[in-house]
Amino acid sequence: MLLSADEVKAIADRVLVRSGADACTISMRGGEETTLRFARNSATTNASIGSVQVTVDSHIGARTGSVTLTSLDEAALAEAIARSEDIARRLPVNPEYMAPLGPQSYEAAATYEGLRTAADATPLAEAAATVIRLGGERNVDVSGNAMAGCGFAAMATSAGLFAYDRHGKAALTVTARNAADSWSGWAGASDASFPRIDAARIGIRAAEKAHHDVPPVDLEPGRYTVILEPAAVAELMSFMLWAMDARSAEEGRSFLARKGGGTKLGERLFDAKITVSSDPADPVIPGPVFGRDGLPHRRSIWIDHGIVRTLFRSRYWAARTGETPIPPPHGFAIAGGNVSIDEMIKSTKRGLLVTRFWYTNLVDPQTLVVTGLTRDGNFFIENGRIVAPARNLRFNESAVALFGRVAALGSTERVWWEANGGGGICAPPLLAEEFTFSSKSSGI
Amino acid sequence: MLSRTEQLDLADLAIRLARQMGADYADVRIGRTWTEYLLAREHRLEECNQQSELGLGLRILLKHSWGFAASQRPDRDAVSRCVDRAIDNARAVCPIQARAIVLEEIPVHEAEWIMPLGIDPFSVSADIKAEKLIAINAAALGAGADFCTSSFLFTRDERLFASSRGSRIFQARTRSFPSFEVTAVDRQSGAFASRASLAPARAAGFDYVISCDLVAEAALATEQARQKLRAQSVRPGQYDLVIDPTNLWLTIHETVGHSTELDRVLGWEANFAGTSFVKPEGLNRLRFGSPLMTILADRSQDGGLASVAFDDDGVGCAAAEFPIIENGILRNFQMALGQAGSIGLERSNGCAYAARPTDFPIQRMPNISLKPNPSPCSLNELFAGVDHGLYIVGSGSWSIDQQRDNFQFSGQLFYEIKNGRLGQMLRDVAYQGRTLDFWNAMDGLGDASTYFLGGSFYCGKGEPVQLAPVSHGAVPARFRGATVLNTASQDI
Numbered sequence: 001m002l003l004s005a006d007e008v009k010a011i012a013d014r015v016l017v018r019s020g021a022d023a024c025t026i027s028m029r030g031g032e033e034t035t036l037r038f039a040r041n042s043a044t045t046n047a048s049i050g051s052v053q054v055t056v057d058s059h060i061g062a063r064t065g066s067v068t069l070t071s072l073d074e075a076a077l078a079e080a081i082a083r084s085e086d087i088a089r090r091l092p093v094n095p096e097y098m099a100p101l102g103p104q105s106y107e108a109a110a111t112y113e114g115l116r117t118a119a120d121a122t123p124l125a126e127a128a129a130t131v132i133r134l135g136g137e138r139n140v141d142v143s144g145n146a147m148a149g150c151g152f153a154a155m156a157t158s159a160g161l162f163a164y165d166r167h168g169k170a171a172l173t174v175t176a177r178n179a180a181d182s183w184s185g186w187a188g189a190s191d192a193s194f195p196r197i198d199a200a201r202i203g204i205r206a207a208e209k210a211h212h213d214v215p216p217v218d219l220e221p222g223r224y225t226v227i228l229e230p231a232a233v234a235e236l237m238s239f240m241l242w243a244m245d246a247r248s249a250e251e252g253r254s255f256l257a258r259k260g261g262g263t264k265l266g267e268r269l270f271d272a273k274i275t276v277s278s279d280p281a282d283p284v285i286p287g288p289v290f291g292r293d294g295l296p297h298r299r300s301i302w303i304d305h306g307i308v309r310t311l312f313r314s315r316y317w318a319a320r321t322g323e324t325p326i327p328p329p330h331g332f333a334i335a336g337g338n339v340s341i342d343e344m345i346k347s348t349k350r351g352l353l354v355t356r357f358w359y360t361n362l363v364d365p366q367t368l369v370v371t372g373l374t375r376d377g378n379f380f381i382e383n384g385r386i387v388a389p390a391r392n393l394r395f396n397e398s399a400v401a402l403f404g405r406v407a408a409l410g411s412t413e414r415v416w417w418e419a420n421g422g423g424g425i426c427a428p429p430l431l432a433e434e435f436t437f438s439s440k441s442s443g444i
Numbered sequence: 445m446l447s448r449t450e451q452l453d454l455a456d457l458a459i460r461l462a463r464q465m466g467a468d469y470a471d472v473r474i475g476r477t478w479t480e481y482l483l484a485r486e487h488r489l490e491e492c493n494q495q496s497e498l499g500l501g502l503r504i505l506l507k508h509s510w511g512f513a514a515s516q517r518p519d520r521d522a523v524s525r526c527v528d529r530a531i532d533n534a535r536a537v538c539p540i541q542a543r544a545i546v547l548e549e550i551p552v553h554e555a556e557w558i559m560p561l562g563i564d565p566f567s568v569s570a571d572i573k574a575e576k577l578i579a580i581n582a583a584a585l586g587a588g589a590d591f592c593t594s595s596f597l598f599t600r601d602e603r604l605f606a607s608s609r610g611s612r613i614f615q616a617r618t619r620s621f622p623s624f625e626v627t628a629v630d631r632q633s634g635a636f637a638s639r640a641s642l643a644p645a646r647a648a649g650f651d652y653v654i655s656c657d658l659v660a661e662a663a664l665a666t667e668q669a670r671q672k673l674r675a676q677s678v679r680p681g682q683y684d685l686v687i688d689p690t691n692l693w694l695t696i697h698e699t700v701g702h703s704t705e706l707d708r709v710l711g712w713e714a715n716f717a718g719t720s721f722v723k724p725e726g727l728n729r730l731r732f733g734s735p736l737m738t739i740l741a742d743r744s745q746d747g748g749l750a751s752v753a754f755d756d757d758g759v760g761c762a763a764a765e766f767p768i769i770e771n772g773i774l775r776n777f778q779m780a781l782g783q784a785g786s787i788g789l790e791r792s793n794g795c796a797y798a799a800r801p802t803d804f805p806i807q808r809m810p811n812i813s814l815k816p817n818p819s820p821c822s823l824n825e826l827f828a829g830v831d832h833g834l835y836i837v838g839s840g841s842w843s844i845d846q847q848r849d850n851f852q853f854s855g856q857l858f859y860e861i862k863n864g865r866l867g868q869m870l871r872d873v874a875y876q877g878r879t880l881d882f883w884n885a886m887d888g889l890g891d892a893s894t895y896f897l898g899g900s901f902y903c904g905k906g907e908p909v910q911l912a913p914v915s916h917g918a919v920p921a922r923f924r925g926a927t928v929l930n931t932a933s934q935d936i
Contacts, residue, residue: 036537037907039712043537047804047908048529049514055493065570068495070516087492090571092578094488121536129540143714145907175715184714252629252636253591259634358718359843363854363874363931366636371852371874373845375718394843394850394876396929438929439852439876442721443845 001030001052002150005164011054012156015077021058021085024158025100025294028054031151033169034119038128039143041135046121058084062097065089096316100157101294110286112150112168112192119148123194131174131203138207140185144174148194155294163290170194173416174202175376176210177444183216183389184444185209186355186376188231188416190424192286209355209377216389217380218440225351225407226435227344227381232357233334234417234427239362239370240399241276241332244302246313250321255368255400256308263311270306271406273337277301278329278423284414285424291327300326306404331423337409344408344431346384352435353379353386357395368399373441392444393437407431446474446498446518448604448614454518455606458502461527463608467504467511467534469547471611473756473801474500474518475603478566483595484577486585492570499802502526506534508544514802547782548791550759552610557753557762559617562651565598566618576653583659584626587666590636594624594662596653597645597901603801611758619749619913621645621901622653624662628669637672637871639665639856642690642838644898645913646747668857668869675871678858680930684833685875686826686888689814689918691836691855693898696814696916699879700732700739703848704768705795706777707807710786716907718846721879722774724787730774733883736921738815739769741778743794748811749899749913754794756805757781761794768812772884780807799910806906813897813917817889826888826922833861834873834928839898841874841931852876854931872932877923888922895919 003011012026030052037044055068058081065087067080124146135142152166173188187205191197228236240255249256249263256264279299280287291297293315301309310326318325345353355377363369373394380390410429417425446454451474462470476498483491500518504511504527511534515522577594584592598620605613625640643656687695702708703720711719722730743751743761753762757780767775779789780796797808827835838856845851854874860867899915 033908034533035908036533037715038537038540039714040543040710041540042543043509043540044712045510045512045804045806045906046533046537047512047514048533049516049802051516051802064492066491066493068493070497070499083494087494087570090569091489091492091574092571094490096488096490121533125536125540128537132540132542141711143711145715147908173715177711177714251591252631252634253627257629257634257636259632261631358846361841361843363841363852364872365638367932369931371841371843373843373850375846392845392850394845394852396852396874396931439850439927441845441847441850442878443718443847443849 001050002032003030003152008154008164009162011072015056015081016156016158018078018081019058019158021060021088023059023100025057026054026156029151029153031149032119033147033149034121034124035145035147036121036124036128037145040141041132056080056084058088059100060085060088062093063088063091064094065091098315100159101161102159103161104163104294104296106163106289106296107280109165109289112166124148127172127199130199134200134203135176135207138211139179140176140207140210142174142176142206144172147171153288155290157294161294163294165288165290168192170197171416172197172199172202174206176206178210178212182444183210183212184376190414190416212389214388216391218391219380219393221437221439223434223436225348225433227341227348227351227353228430229355230413230415230427230429231417232354233430234415234425235357235360236370236399236402237276237334237427240368241302241329243368244311246311247317249311255366265308265311267308268306269308269400270303270403272306273406273409274303274306274403275301275335276303276332278332282333285331285333285426287330287423291330295325295327297327297330300329331425333426334412334428336412336428339408339410341410341429344429345381345386348381349383351381352390353381363396369396370399371396373443392441394439394441395436396438397436402432402435405432407433451604452612454500454523455604457520458523458527459606459608461524462502462504465527465531467506467531469505469608470502471605471607471758472500472502473603473605473798475601475801477800478600480566480598481595482573482577484581485593486581486591487578489574489578492574497800499800500526501798501801501803502530503804504530504534505545505547506531507538508546509534509537509541510545512804516802545782546785548784550791553754553758553760554612555753556614559647561618562649565620565650566600568650580624580658580662584662584666587663588670589626589666590629591627592624592662597621605754605756605758607758613754613758615752615754617647617752618649619645619647620649620652622656622658624658626662626665626669628666628673630673635673637669639669640838641665645749645901647749647751648747671869672871675869677872677932678870678928678930680928682925683928684830685923685926686830686833686835686861686920687923688835688837688920689896690838690898692918692921693916694839694842695853696739696812696918698842698844699848699851700768701809701812703879704777705807706779706783709777717905721847721849726774728773728775731772731884732769732774732880733772734886735771736886736889737769737772737883738767739812740815741766741768741810741812743810745811745897745915745917747897748915750809750811750915755796756798757792757796759792759794764794766793778807778809783807797912799912803910806910808905808912809903809914811915814919816892816895816919819891821889821891823890823894823920826890826920827861827866828864829888829922830861831863835859835861835866849879851879872930874929874931876927876929882923885924886921887924890919890921
C-alpha cells in the first residue's frame, strides 16, 4: 500500500489527537512488491503483496509502550493507542528515555518517476525470459530472482515532527551453472525502478562467468592477492560500517575501542584510498531523509581517506557525551579509484578474481575477522591474466586489516547488495594482497 | 479480528473465484500472528513492543504455473484483488514455465490442532516480564559483568488453511525465546569477551521461560566471560572434538538439515541459498556419516519449534517421523507439495511452511534431531576417549558453503581435553570441516540422558527471505581429527 504524505499525515493526526499519553510517536511504513523466481530455466514461485505497518509509541513519564499493527482500521488504531498506553504505565522508568523530537529540517527527498502501486509481474517475466534465452545460447542453466516495488516510510510526533519519504526499488539477480553443473557464475543489480535494470547485461555476465568447461583449479589455502568485485567489497564494508557505533566504542566493546580507554575516532586505521560516505541526495543510491527517531540524514563521511571521521550515535548517548546525534546510515558509498579490473589483473602475478562472497559472518568483534566463502565466479590469475576458474575457498580475514592495505581501487558502481539499513550501496572493485583463504570448498 | 466463520467465508470466496477464473488448484492461508518483544540493557528496559499482523495469502495453479498474491486486509475486496493478481502472475510466467508444476494427490482434512500450552506468554503482564529481564541483567552486573543485554521474544500464530480439494484446517501454536548476552571488558588491554545464554527457543509458554532460570545462568556466564579474558588463546591444528548439544544442534541444522532439502537438491534454490552436494541418486546409498549417525525428522516433539499437525500445504504430518539419515546412510529428503514426483516418489512428507499467511509456502525443515546412543554413554565417557582435544559449548559464529560442504563454527565456551580429562578454558576457537568427512569421523555419541533440544527462530530461506523456526535435538558427540583455527590470529 503506497500512501501519500497527505494520507499518512491525516492518519497520524487522528492518532495523535486521540493519544492520552504525555507524548506519542507514530511510525508508518508500507508498500507494494512483486517478486518472481526462476530456477534451471523455468519459473518457480512468485508473489505480489501490499503491506502497511503502523507503530504507536506512547510515552508516559519516562516509559514507552509500543504497539504495531498492520491495519488502518479506526477501531484497530484506537485499540493500539489504548494498549500502548496501558503497556507504558506498567513498565519501569527508563533512565535513558528521550522525549520525541519536534519539527526537523530535512534535505529535499529524492523523486522517483513512475512509482506504481501493484507492480506487474509481466516485465519481470520478460526479463527472466531474456536471461533464460541468453543462458541457453551459452549452454548454461540459469536461476534468478526479479523484484519490483515501491514503498514509503513516515514518522510523526506529538511534539510536531513530521517526516515522509517514498522510494522505488527493483533488483535482478542471476546465477548460471554450466551444463556439467561443474561451474557457476553470478551477476546482479539493483535500482530505483525495474526498467532501469539491463536484464540482458546481467544475464550475459552471469552466463559468461559460468561458461567454463575446464575443471576448476584446486588451490591450497594460504594468503593470496585478490581482486574483489564490487559486490564482495560492499559485503565486507557492511560489517565494518555497522560496527561504527560511538557508544560501543566508548564503552570499550568494539574494534574502535582503544587500549586504556577512549576510541580510535580521528585515527587513520585504513588505507588513504578508502573514503566511505552516506548522502540521502546521492543520485545513484538516493536514501531516505530521516532515520532513527526522526533524526535528519545528512551527508556523513564515516571514513575520510583512511581516517575514522564519524561514528553514529543515539540521541541519548549524544546528550550524555555532549556530541551531535547521528542516525546509523541507511546506505553508503565507497569512493572509487581509476584502476580498471583489467589493469588489476595485468598487475597480478598470482591471485584470484572474486565475484562475490557467500555466508559471511562475523567471527571476532574485536578484530572484525569475518569468515565466508567465494562463490559463483572465482578465477585464478597468473602472470597478469586469468588462466582458469578456481575452486571456491573459505576465507577468514579482518575487514579492518583488509581495508588497511588496499593496493588499488576501480570505478565505484551501485551493487545489488543491500545495506543493513535497507539502502543502496556503491562500491568499487578492490585489489589487495595477503588475503587469507583458510580451507577448500567443493561447493559450486 | 476475524471470526472463524468469517475466515472460512473468505477462504471459500477466494477458492471459488480462483476456480471461476480458471485455476486448476487453489489454496489459501488466513491468519493472525502476534509478537511481543522486550529488550533490557543493564538496569533499564529499552523496548517493549507488541505486534499484531493479519494476513491472507492465495496460491493458485493455472496450467502448471503458480500465481500468488497476498493482502494484510482480509476482506472481500482484498480477496477479489488477490485472485486477479494471482491469476495475472500465473499467466505472466506461463511463457517461462519450461518445467510444469504438477501436484500429487494428498488426503483432504477437516481438522483443528491447538498446541498444548502451559502459561500463555501473552497473558503475562509486561511489567512482570520487564522485571524478569532486569533481574537477569542485575545478576550479571552483580557478578561483575560490565554489560548485559537480555530479551524475550514471544509469537503466536493462528492460521486457517483451505484448499480447492476441500481441506479446512485450523492450527495455533506459540513460541518463546528468552536470551541474554553478558560482556566483560578489560580496559587495560582493550580486550572484551562475551558469553551468550544457552537456552534455546521452544514451542512453549512462559512456564518454559521461568524454567530456564536465566538469573542463575547470567551469574555463571559472567564468571565465564571473565575467564575468557584470561584464557589462553588456542593453538590452531588438528583436534578431536567433543561437541556439546548446545553447539551441535546448529551443525546438524546447517550440514544435514539444509543439505537434504529436496528443492535445494533439485537446484530450485540455486540463486540464493544454493544447491546441495547431496544428489537424488544418493538416496539409500550415500554414506553421510558413521553408523552411529541417525537423524530423525519429526513434527511431534514436545517443545519442537516445527511441531505441528499439518504443514502449510495441508499435508498431515503430526504422526510423521522419518529418518533422514539412518545408521549413516541417507534415507529421505524433506519435501513439499509438487516435489516428490521429480525423483520418482509418491508424495510430500509434510515439509512446507509459510512464515506468514502472506508468504508463498516453500519447503522448510521439520524438527530434525540426532538420535541418542541406545547404549549408555555419558559426557565423561566421551572425554575419556580423547588424548588431545577440545570440548565446545554453546553456539557462536557459523558459516557453510552454498552446497553445504565446507563449514566453520565457533561457540561460546571452549575447554581443553587432555588425556581423557577436561582441562583449562581456551578462547578464539572455531572448527572447520567438510560435511561428509566430519560426520564419518563421529565415533562417540551420548545416550538419551544427555539429550538437549536446541533450535532457532531465524532460519532464512527463499526470495524474499522467510524466517522459519525449527528445533534440533542433539546429544554430545565426539569427532576425530577436526581442524581448529585461531580466530584472533587468522592462523590457518
